[in-house]
Amino acid sequence: MMASKNDSLDDLKLFLAEGGPRELDLAEIARRLSPVWDDLNGSTDHAMRRDKLVRIESADWDPPLLRFDIERHGATVGGSIYGEVQHWAVNPVALTAEVVGSTKRRLHTAASPLDVQPLTDQVAQLMRDGADSDMLEWSRDRTSVRVLTGRVIPSSSGAKQTVEGRRKRFAGALSEVLTEEGWSPSSQPGRWERRTEQ
Secondary structure (H helix, E strand, O other), X not given: OOOOHHHHHHHHHHHHHHOOOXXXXXXXXXXXXXHHHHXXXXXXXXXXXXXXXXXXEEEXXXXXXXXXXXXEOHHHHHOOOEEEEEEEEEEOOOOEEEEEEEEEEEOOOOOOOOOOHXXXXXXXXXXXXXXXXXXXXXXXXXXXXXXXXXXXXXXXXXXHHHHHHHHHHHHHHHHHHHXXXXXXXXXXXXXXXXXXXX
16 A cells, blocks of 8 residues: 555655764655655746656755755757756745756767968858859859858757857858958858959
């Protein structure tokens, strides 16, 4: 027969009270806290779910609060190299759970800066030569060309923010070279008009 929520809460309180203030075994506290998590006011703030409690990193009982740290990975979905470590405080008597602070933690090594100059030189030369390339989309009369930046610097080459930064630097460097050589930017983003010889 499964324990009721009240039994689970009583079990948690008894477990915490038995030994006084102390560091807690992570697997044990996750197991005891999980059945009552959804009954704590504030527990679902910050998209926190009870199944994530298995990631608790440190926990201690300092009456009346059970405190624990847990790493969250939401920012990494968007390409960040940092995760967030949330510091939670649970009051099993008042039935509350809240984040009382957080810190950042580096999860991955930052990508090395990309030298966009070789790419700039390559694309500019292809344009000078009027060459066919999967990085360029020429007009029928070949007087204008659209630079396909997504082919030059693919999305798969890094995290979203990293790729966006690299593409922006590439576009700036290419614009500088092409403007000096007499190309004119078109009204269409990424498209350039070939200089007309006099």
